[in-house]
Amino acid sequence: MPPLLEVDDLHMHFFTRDGIVKAVDGVSFSLEPRETLGVVGESGSGKSVTALSIMRLIPEPPGKVVKGDIRFRGDSILAMGEKEQRKLRGNRIAMIFQDPMTSLNPVYRIGKQIAEPLRIHKNMSRKDSWDAAVELLKQVGIPQAADRARSYPHEFSGGMRQRAMIAIALACGPDVLIADEPTTALDVTIQAQILELIQEIQARTESAIIMITHDLGVVADVADHVLVMYAGRAVEFGTADDVFYRPLHPYTWGLLESLPRHDVDEKGQLCPIKGQPPSLINLPQGCAFRPRCAYSQGVCTMERSGLVEITPGHFSACQFSGDSGFVEKACGFLSRER
């Protein structure tokens, strides 16, 4: 049986006046029901573009898939007509957007917005869809849902709006839920609640989740597998345990080192990754991370390594990841705490 969702060597490029922006340049992963995939990386690493490509929300032009495919239950989403795509969007594949303050339409009541996907996909009557919307609001933990459904977005707080957004995404019982930085715009206490809510929903509905974030803490909490992206490419892929406790790629080390930790006793400083992500128009030759990498060697400028399976199910795109001595030595900071 084909996987639920499969992204196969996706190349999404933007054709701009300044040149070709290779926002996503060869990303592959697949997703099974109930699975949570965490996608992490800096801003501009191609996380969101990957998600928006799955939803076909990238305007074309300037965007264009120059290579690769996205398949839902074996059917290519890219080859589908607009009408078939619409049947998937919001119905089988739903998305939770980053900023709940701007993702709700200010002129409609919350209940009506939650009812909208039901009206579009399930052909429900006004009354039935409204009742279903109230039920959904209850499910995402909004008290007095029947009353609150009559509110307008500006009467909701940020956390409540994100709950409403989740209710919209959940309305049709999607198979795949794409959460694009769902907690970035919220404060920390609300973040934890929203993550809990998403996990609870997954346990109940068996949907697969793609959790896009630049917050490694979020991924550690919820993800089964983790995909680390840099400059539009996957640099490391593995189970959450593998990526967090046995990371192989220098970029992942950098990400983990720049994370504040409460379990480190000494008054150590954070170690951010030096430099800026490269321009996606002129990627450096060889490994894209090479200019910022503390461990780079001559060979890194020459050629770029694709993802290589180092240990079963754990892939890295670094030349030296296969050299366990290199990993042990370089990754000493992590082995200390293991």
Next chain:
Amino acid sequence: MAPDFFEDPRRRDIGQAAEEQTFGGSEALAETVVAGRGRTLRTDAWRRLRKNRLALAGLVWICFMIILAASADLWVPHFFGAPTAIDTSKVAQQSLLSPSADHPFGTDKLGRDILSRTIYGARVSLIVGVVAVAIMVVIGLILGAVAAYYGGWWDSIVMRTADVFFAFPYILFSIVLIALLGFGLQTVFIAIGVIGWPSIARVFRSSILSVKNNEYVDAARAMGASTPRILFRHIMPNAVAPIIVYGTMSIGGAILTEAALSFLGVGVQPPAPTWGNMLSEARSSLFTAPWLMLYPGLAILTTVLAFVLLGDGLRDALDVKLKE
């Protein structure tokens, strides 16, 4: 995690805490909910509009004019005489009387009552204002939406055509149109409507362009909404506020244009009274009978001003971002 997560009392505490954080207690929340009931953007806007004295004065004045004009047949001829009736036997006595109890606004050269003519003139002015603006809004909305949503060639064609219209001297252009189509009220509607659409199209286009980039439009697409649904249900309602404002102000402009056309003799033809042709007739006796000029002039001034003030008030009232 427990499957009956939502029944978990600990969970309810979290929800409660979140509410307290947001609303300062569940009682306050209940109040908000009650206050929120039946509150829509429309009632909100009305509440804000009511606070604006000038806009309210404009609205009252417009309503007053509408009532006067609509009910004119019931009482005006009875008290002041029909607006077009000329009693040939009494023209000499009735001609150019200054304002008095019988004729509060005086009479014109042919002995017709100015008050009566001003009130009947309001009919023409208001109808021209509303219908002409309706025409320009319909054309402007469609072309503006097409230009903004489809962009590219459509955008260029529509907006360059609009530029050509802007470059024309509009009074001359409408005179040419009237000359082609013949005199009459309908011609005046069309002439004013056709020259007015470019500004509506331009305002609507920029309004749609700014709304189009909002995340909730992407969210609607992600929901599986079709293009027409997105355009009509998600973009348009958020983009029409400036059109309501601009349209209201344009009614004042259309009334002025009609007056100008009638003044020039190409608008609504005498003996039917309009404020414009009354002014035109008053020209010859400007110094001997100034009331001929004064009252229709005042009517134009106050009505146009009322529409502009109302439009200004609507702009503030419809602005969701302007929180009190």
